[in-house]
Amino acid sequence: MTCLYFFSIVKRGRAMELVKKNGEAINCWQDWERPKKDYQWKEGRSAMEVAKSWFRQSVDAPPEEIVQLLFNHFQQNIEFIKVVPELVTPLPERGEGRNHDVACTCMIGKRTATLCIEGKTDESFGEQTVAQYYQLMEHRRRAGVSTRVPERIEKLVSMLPISRAEVPSCAVADNGYQLVTALVGTALQAKIDHSELAILLIHEFHTDGLDPQKIQKNIQDYSQFVKKLTSLPFEDGANGKLFGPIEVDGIACFIGRVVV
DSSP: OOOHHHHHBOOOOOOEBOOTTTTTOOSGGHHHHHOGGGGGOOSSSSSHHHHHHHHHHSSSOOOOOHHHHHHHHHHHHHEEEEETTTTTTTOOOSSSOOOOOOEEEEETTTTTEHHHEEEEEEEEEEOSHHHHHHHHHHHHHHHTTTOOOOHHHHHHHHHHSOOOOOOGGGGTTTSSSHHHHHHOOOOOOOHHHHEEEEEEEEEEEOTTOOOOOOHHHHHHHHHHOOOOOOOSSSSSOOEEEEEEEETTEEEEEEEEEEOO
């Protein structure tokens, strides 16, 4: 995308606000809000690559590939209003919230939108599938551990547009748990932002030294997840495409993946 075309579809009615959770301005990628775990902030890994992608221009700006994906789908100008790395959205039941790598409020044409980004290199969509995590926490509870995680998983799954079933046999049972929390967390953040649309985007970076098998496993996991939620034609991976709307807790959601 040429620089002229890029700025013609990114509406510049007001300055984009790029800030940390405490409101402090982010003026370069080195100022980026750090992830929860120190080892995640490393050259070639997703957290740092996401940060650098917002500072490719002479000024801070949304990554071109994200703007292009949004424009290709909606065919309307895009205005980024506020961008907050590492924003946490509360999830049902007590426990840890959904940690978005980046959460953005936008205008897409005349509609308000919340865009939440999950950065990836070859990191998985969770160490366990939905069913595995549910069964593990049920086992721990039977062993005397106080936890509401099973109820949380049940609630999250119930918010998806899939047939009702017990969690171990539901449509997304074999998908990475992070995909469920990411999509539902995006919908819940859209409600907080009073947005009309919610968009979950997997921003994938193919840097040096990655494991091709892990990348392929992520593509399969993502592809299967999207296929289960939509009836739309789908090619494995579907780089650069959005799918939806998918109704999640009353919010029109879209999900997509873009690779650089």
